[in-house]
Amino acid sequence: MTTTSRPPTLDPNAVSRWQRIAPLASPWLHEEVASRMQDRLQWIKLKPQAWADWGALRGGMQAHAQLAKTYPDAACFIADVHAGRAQAASKIIAKPWWNPSQWRAAPVRFEMPPPASVDMLWANMALHESADPQALLAQWHQALKVDGFLMFSCLGPDTARELRALYARLGWPPAGHELTDMHDWGDMLVQTGFAEPVMDMERITLTYETPARLLQELAELGRNFHPARFPGLRGRAWKARLEQELAAQLTGSDGRLSLTFEVIYGHALKAKPKFKVSPLSAVSVEDMRRMLQGSAGPLG
Template sequence: MKQAHFFIDNRAVIKALKKTTAEAYEEGAYVLHVIADRLLERLDFIRLHPFRIVDFGTRTGYTTKALLEHYKRADIISLDSSDFLLNKARKNLLGWYQGYHFPKMLVSTYTLLPFLDQSVDLIFSNLAFQWSENLQRTLLECKRILRPGGLLLFSTVGIDTLKELRASFSGDKGSHVHFFYDMHDIGDMLTRLCFIDPVMDLEYLTIRYFSVHQLMTDLKSIGAHNASQNRSRGLMGKHQWQRMLQSYEKWRSKDHTIPVTVEVIYGHAFL
């Protein structure tokens, strides 16, 4: 299924992150870490001895720490669009530091990467591509900086993510839930950009909450706001909010919880 092209308002992403606190972010990041662990496990089955690694979308340093432990001799660069998150990552890594090469920290947009051509052996990206202003341009930049034989390994979220919340808002004109790319569209982009034998797969995670408010609190804590440029800009009215809550109730189960679907896309491709 083809997903209509959409644009991300990167300023909205950064603004959302600045409104949260480091402590709240860590509390809401459990699912991010679960997916990161599953992505990291894939490195055990890939023969690669990278000299330079970019942790693309490092957030608070969880994946950088794991990469440092896995590739002790590598030069690792932690990159994120948020200086707030990078500062938290720096503090976390300083508290843990075991004497490996301490990673460089870079703030950058996701569509213009601050690296020379063919200068990176591995790009590792956990749940960052969905915040790119232009995913095809981001993938083109990944291709530009990877050395021949280099690897792009990533996770992102697919179109069924938050499908219950999106359906609950379906009667409203504005866009209230972020739209995501289809797995096949991402694979097609990689093929068009001449990545070698892209491998794509997905899984569905269901997270259960006792209330929509609890869900919204978690999303807010990790800066996961709707950043589509066609999102509704005004404040949501009380009646509009109540209609959404009532609509979501049809998914409530016998254990009094509501489901939240996360479609997780995993992909890797060599250059």
């Protein structure tokens, strides 16, 4: 996959529309995934001097507050491509200047991190909603300092497999766009320039009292970006049929409906740049400075 290619079953116009209308809130599942991702930080010895929370509002406000406690002395960038979400996050995170807790707090900047400015980039449940994930990974790579690390999570291909099977049995268009496998994410990290990617996955089963509650949860989490999805809006009769089928096919012995979410976790480092040597090579001043800084011996 190149930086200009897109996942084959993802409509970029649908992605753009969802980014504009997504609820200005942190879904429960995103907060839960963020909590589980934070558990993995205990194995990371590097203490960031600066870090970025990419898509903090949708990624989880409770998670952001916990991370701020974990790294109280680190400057933080709140990065979001959507101005409405960035503004909503600032109202929750920013403290008034007259608040004493603000006087000694590390700075929080509501802007994109400049190149090579952060030691950690945290991106919870954002990657699977990108119309160009390889380009997004490149943005993250650019924002990190050398030896900085990326922590991210996203949904995997087994997500809502019960709903996908139901749509297929009924002969309906796909219930959702295809989601990327964790091994493919690992390959894309390497292609982008990250080193030592570590990927793992778990399946979380959520249960619901009614089909209506299940559909409400899905509406809060995202949309169907598949180009072959149902065109236009469905009517009340179709929705009633869907809820009837959900109750019949997804209800377990406990009387609740079950739905699977596959969650992928990823961690990778930004390694020192490697240069291919040829008879005539051009190296920028900035790249030369990084090479010299990484040298172990004295400079002659």
